[in-house]
Amino acid sequence: NMSFCLVRRCEAAFLRHLSEFRVSRRRTSSCGLSGTVWRHRWMKRLPVLRCRDLSSHTHQDAVDLSKFPVERIRNFSIIAHIDHGKSTLADRLLEMTGAIAKTEKNKQVLDKLQVERERGITVKAQTASLFYSHQGQQYLLNLIDTPVNGDPHYEVSRSISACQGVLLIVDANQGIQAQTVANFYLAFEAQLTIIPVINKIDLKNADPDRVEAQIEKVFDIPREECIRISAKLGTNVERVLQEVVNRIPPPEVSTDDPFKALVFDSTFDHYRGVVANIALFGGQVKKGDRIVSAHLGKAYEVNELGLLRPDERPTDRLYAGQVGYMVAGMKDVKEAQIGDTLYLQQQPVEALPGFKPAKPMVFAGMYPMDQSEYTGLRSAIERLTLNDSSVTVQRDSSLALGAGWRLGFLGLLHMEVFNQRLEQEYNASVIVTAPTVPYKAVLSSAKLIKEHGSEEITIVNPAQFPDRSLVSEYLEPMVVGTILSPDTYTGKIMSLCMNRRGVQKNMVYIDDHRVMMKYLFPLNEIVVDFYDLLKSMSSGYASFDYENAGYQAADLIKMDILLNGRSVEELTTIVHRERAYSAGKAMCEKLKDSIPRQMFEIAVQAAIGSKIIARETIKAYRKNVLAKCYGGDITRKMKLLKKQAEGKKKMRRIGNVDVPKDAFINVLKRKDK
Numbered sequence: 278n279m280s281f282c283l284v285r286r287c288e289a290a291f292l293r294h295l296s297e298f299r300v301s302r303r304r305t306s307s308c309g310l311s312g313t314v315w316r317h318r319w320m321k322r323l324p325v326l327r328c329r330d331l332s333s334h335t336h337q338d339a340v341d342l343s344k345f346p347v348e349r350i351r352n353f354s355i356i357a358h359i360d361h362g363k364s365t366l367a368d369r370l371l372e373m374t375g376a377i378a379k380t381e382k383n384k385q386v387l388d389k390l391q392v393e394r395e396r397g398i399t400v401k402a403q404t405a406s407l408f409y410s411h412q413g414q415q416y417l418l419n420l421i422d423t424p425v426n427g428d429p430h431y432e433v434s435r436s437i438s439a440c441q442g443v444l445l446i447v448d449a450n451q452g453i454q455a456q457t458v459a460n461f462y463l464a465f466e467a468q469l470t471i472i473p474v475i476n477k478i479d480l481k482n483a484d485p486d487r488v489e490a491q492i493e494k495v496f497d498i499p500r501e502e503c504i505r506i507s508a509k510l511g512t513n514v515e516r517v518l519q520e521v522v523n524r525i526p527p528p529e530v531s532t533d534d535p536f537k538a539l540v541f542d543s544t545f546d547h548y549r550g551v552v553a554n555i556a557l558f559g560g561q562v563k564k565g566d567r568i569v570s571a572h573l574g575k576a577y578e579v580n581e582l583g584l585l586r587p588d589e590r591p592t593d594r595l596y597a598g599q600v601g602y603m604v605a606g607m608k609d610v611k612e613a614q615i616g617d618t619l620y621l622q623q624q625p626v627e628a629l630p631g632f633k634p635a636k637p638m639v640f641a642g643m644y645p646m647d648q649s650e651y652t653g654l655r656s657a658i659e660r661l662t663l664n665d666s667s668v669t670v671q672r673d674s675s676l677a678l679g680a681g682w683r684l685g686f687l688g689l690l691h692m693e694v695f696n697q698r699l700e701q702e703y704n705a706s707v708i709v710t711a712p713t714v715p716y717k718a719v720l721s722s723a724k725l726i727k728e729h730g731s732e733e734i735t736i737v738n739p740a741q742f743p744d745r746s747l748v749s750e751y752l753e754p755m756v757v758g759t760i761l762s763p764d765t766y767t768g769k770i771m772s773l774c775m776n777r778r779g780v781q782k783n784m785v786y787i788d789d790h791r792v793m794m795k796y797l798f799p800l801n802e803i804v805v806d807f808y809d810l811l812k813s814m815s816s817g818y819a820s821f822d823y824e825n826a827g828y829q830a831a832d833l834i835k836m837d838i839l840l841n842g843r844s845v846e847e848l849t850t851i852v853h854r855e856r857a858y859s860a861g862k863a864m865c866e867k868l869k870d871s872i873p874r875q876m877f878e879i880a881v882q883a884a885i886g887s888k889i890i891a892r893e894t895i896k897a898y899r900k901n902v903l904a905k906c907y908g909g910d911i912t913r914k915m916k917l918l919k920k921q922a923e924g925k926k927k928m929r930r931i932g933n934v935d936v937p938k939d940a941f942i943n944v945l946k947r948k949d950k
């Protein structure tokens with residue numbers, strides 16, 4: 278008996294370490310294995326321990342899910358601006374319902390990635406099923422954690438569509454910010470119950486009255502409906518749980534309907550394949566069932582099912598209204614895309630509305646710093662894209678930067694997070710080129726239309742930009758940006774927006790000192806440095822968010838960069854005619870600073886067709902040919918100088934400008950570190 282107890286204790290201690298170790302990427306990477314692989318190697322060796330509880334609460338798992346009434350299920354999300362306390366509140370809810378033990382270490386339990394913990398943002402949605410007793414009844418609360426920054430809101434909107442209500446968190450000090458507004462509208466349009474929660478009331482500068490007034494003014498929600506809490510200290514958090522039960526309706530689903538589930542997140546596991554997080558909109562599903570994904574029409578057998586508490590707890594079946602995970606032998610996350618519908622092979626149903634395949638809106642080239650690192654970088658990119666079906670990867674090569682890839686992302690933050698994960702988790706050093714956006718052209722040439730099979734083509738690479746004579750119009754992607762800022766910075770922000778071809782759509786005061794502005798921008802104008810400039814000119818107080826707003830006709834042109842008359846393909850860009858002069862000038866200046874002087878003069882020019890719009894000159898080294906002429910006749914000196922000038926002219930004509938790789942990197946890379 279004693280030795281049995283000892284073994285149990287060791288097991289418990291080991292598993293505690295295991296769960297901590299799993300989230301410590303730095304330590305796992307030092308042993309050369311990714312967190313998931315490492316965990317599974319150990320889990321495989323410990324099959325008996327696999328399903329055991331990592332936390333201290335097991336009793337609720339004894340609940341018979343088949344008998345759990347739908348009326349006592351609540352599906353909800355927490356939505357908030359960055360840093361307003363979403364993860365902290367989630368931790369408290371998990372603790373209070375016994376899903377995790379109360380310890381100091383519970384900091385953002387649902388944020389599992391290193392970049393999430395470091396930047397304090399949520400990248401992937403994580404989900405937890407909580408059992409909560411209220412007035413003598415047990416409720417199943419499914420907390421669906423949304424990635425607030427999943428741009429452009431698609432992931433959030435899909436997570437939200439698995440819910441009937443949301444907790445809208447607003448910081449009691451900062452008040453409503455741009456993402457609060459964007460997330461509110463996502464929930465509002467989905468007709469969900471919105472419970473405003475004012476967090477951080479413990480802060481010295483907290484002003485919950487002001488925030489309540491803002492919520493009333495901007496969202497038209499009566500101030501009495503707001504709940505004031507401190508997620509950090511746990512103040513009033515119990516009330517949040519009560520209100521979730523009282524205000525949010527249960528899902529309107531039935532176990533008698535055919536099985537229908539929404540995929541709202543999916544991850545890749547090296548041992549089991551794709552793990553899809555699903556919300557059941559009807560029926561039930563059990564291990565061994567054959568299911569079909571509506572988007573691809575492919576059939577799979579369900580190998581594993583379970584609840585997320587937040588660790589996986591296998592169960593035999595899942596029922597309508599419940600939320601859980603499913604492993605069904607899918608080998609690629611593209612087979613379980615977010616927003617897709619699953620149904621039983623023998624009982625086809627209509628797919629849930631709103632699915633759209635991921636469409637990249639921002640493209641950037643990625644090249645290894647050194648070509649010898651190519652293979653390493655390739656496998657790092659492959660591993661990262663295993664978990665993110667929305668990144669598109671295309672091989673690319675550039676004379677200057679060597680072999681690399683052209684990657685497409687859903688938006689700016691998506692790209693930032695991807696780069697950061699590449700650098701941090703895989704130790705890859707990469708050159709990332711300035712991002713570009715996909716333009717479109719409506720063709721007028723019958724020959725081209727036949728060649729492309731459609732009238733409208735998307736142009737990602739400037740080299741494929743069709744000539745003006747072959748198109749009826751060019752189109753560029755637009756976004757609606759929301760900016761919230763203290764009114765002292767309004768003037769500066771407005772002139773920045775105007776410089777970026779922004780058109781103001783709306784401007785309102787949300788309280789005495791804060792304004793909310795809406796602008797229509799060309800996406801291209803905000804992809805590079807807009808956010809950084811906005812932050813720095815407002816001392817960090819302005820917040821910005823955007824959503825896609827389709828395409829709009831634009832006067833686009835192709836700008837070439839010429840070095841001594843020869844076009845450099847890598848530097849060709851597509852620009853708006855209005856911006857061509859400034860863009861050309863900036864590019865020439867950058868090149869002038871980056872290309873070292875050579876034996877001959879170099880003309881750096883920006884050209885539109887045959888018209889030169891900007892020029893810089895890199896002066897040649899001048900050998901002092903008169904060094905040996907002490908005194909003497911002036912005509913001798915003139916002769917020597919003339920001979921030198923002729924030599925240079927010849928060199929310039931025949932000389933291929935030697936552009937070092939660093940110069941290309943300087944000009945092409947996204948921003949200075």
Ligand SMILES: Nc1nc2c(ncn2[C@@H]2O[C@H](COP(=O)(O)OP(=O)(O)OP(=O)(O)O)[C@@H](O)[C@H]2O)c(=O)[nH]1
Nearest residue numbers: 359360361362363364365397398399477507508509
């Ligand atoms: N004083 C105080 N600080 C809090 C409270 N809630 C959260 N914080 C702090 O605010 C910071 C941000 O909290 P998070 O929970 O990471 O914010 P988040 O909304 O999850 O951030 P994202 O993952 O980007 O959405 C952390 O440093 C928390 O410790 C609170 O009630 N009071």
